[in-house]
Amino acid sequence: MVTLTPTQAAWRIAASVPDPEVPVLTIEDLGVLRAVEVDGTSVHVDITPTYSGCPAMDTIRDDVILALTAAGFDEVEVRLVLSPAWTTDWMTEAGKTKLAAYGIAPPSGRAAVSTGPIRLSLSVRCPRCGSLDTREVSHFGSTSCKALFECRACLEPFDHFKVH
Incomplete structure (x- = not known):
C-alpha cells in the first residue's frame, strides 16, 4: 500500500473537484489547479482562471474548500493566481x-x-x-x-x- 504525503493527499482531493461549467472535467484536467501546499492542517491552493473574470472561479474556490475541509483539513486558503495567464496548453x-x-x-x-x-x-x-x-x-x-x-x-x- 502506498502512503501519500499530506500534500499529495490534498492535491488528489483538490484535483478531483469538477469544473462547474463542464462537469465531465476536473480542475486538474482543465489545468486550473496550479499548486497545493500543506502546513500542518492548513492547505493553500492556487488556481488560475481560464480567462480573466471567469464566473466559475467563485464556485471552484468554494468546492475546493468544501472538499478539503470534509477531508479533515482545518484551514483552507484558495488563492487566485493570474500570472502566468492560463493557456489551453495546461x-x-x-x-x-x-x-x-x-x-x-x-x-x-x-x-x-x-x-x-x-x-x-x-x-x-x-x-x-x-x-x-x-x-x-x-x-x-x-x-x-x-x-x-x-x-x-x-x-x-x-x-x-x-x-x-
Missing part, C-alpha cells in the same frame, strides 16, 4: 479526450508564443461524427472560452474550446 490529454466524448471539440494545437509562428487552426473536427467540414457560427459559445461551431456533415452544433 489541459491534460485525458481532459481533451473527455471534452470530445462530452461533445465539445477540444483545443487543437498549442497556444502561440511570442518567439515563434502563430499557428492557425484550418478546421475543427466535429466531436460527434469526426468531419472536418465545420464552420464557426459564433466566436463565443456557451462560455467565453468556447466558440460555437456547426458541422456541415451531421448538421449538429457544438462548442469548441478555443486555443489560448
